[in-house]
Amino acid sequence: MHEPMAELIVETSELRKSYDGVEALRGLDLQLPAGSICGFLGKNGAGKTTTIKILLGLAHPTSGVARVFGSAIDASARQRIGFVSEEKDLYGYMTVDDMIRFTAAFFPRWRADLQQRYVRKFDLPLMRKVKELSRGTRTKLALLLAFCRGAELLIFDEPTSGLDPAMANDVLQAIIGHVANEAMTVFFSSHQIAEVDQIADRVVIIDRGRSIVAGTLDDLREKFCRIEIVFGGEAPAVTFRAPGVLRTKRMGRVISVFSNAGADDIAAEASALGAVSVDVMPVTLKEIFLESVSEEE
Secondary structure, eight states: OOOOOOOEEEEEEEEEEEETTEEEEEEEEEEEETTOEEEEEOOTTSSHHHHHHHHTTSSOOSEEEEEETTBOOOHHHHTTEEEEOSSOOOOTTSBHHHHHHHHHTTOTTOOHHHHHHHHHHTTOOTTSBGGGSOHHHHHHHHHHHHHTTTOSEEEEESTTTTOOHHHHHHHHHHHHHHHHHSOOEEEEEOSOHHHHHHHOSEEEEEETTEEEEEEEHHHHHHHOEEEEEEOSSSOOOOOOOSTTEEEEEEETTEEEEEESSOSHHHHHHHHHTTOSEEEEEOOOHHHHHHHHHHHTO
């Protein structure tokens, strides 16, 4: 199933980054088509933050290529990106109104219409100092500053970190609503696989500085599956030759196979071995993540 070729907003090829001889990225390939919401998943230390720093121009690759909007990452590209970090990077001594005015001054394409909409929607207290705001309200202010600068690419690094479930849901809904109304591409890293499942249409899983799973959620759900094969007696010790076998477990009469290339070839092999039943079960994004990442151990 081929997707129509969309313009690539983010593209990296063989991206490598070393800090003091330790490789944080080891040949990362990444493609982010225009208009997508891409969830970026990986364990701590997998290279997510390093990737984001390079895309923002805050770090330079040791080797390889990183492009945003089709060209090298420079000041003009940076103007077209909105970024919300886990820390939210706000000036505590400013009032909310000061913080908005201060940020707007840097962006010629600032959207005053969106500013008014989000001040109301987020119920932001304009005269209160940033340092007095709750964590959730600070996050909403950071979202407003990212949304209103006229950005075409939004990058979020753990945007719901430290928020209660209700506030985290508000933040996700705000992102979805904004993308629905504006021509926008979103790249967000998260530890919360359920959040990625909720709002992303595309997923990249990174492990040890490399992309190990990438594609639309629909395609991944089509390719990845678990196949339960039952035999009349003890299951044979078999190594499946079909492509895509990531993990095989034998338990009594049952063999369980985790595959990333569909089930047809494995089912045919199982039938030839005399299996009495073959069941194909869909898997969750969490299972895909856990099975793929641990496969690299």
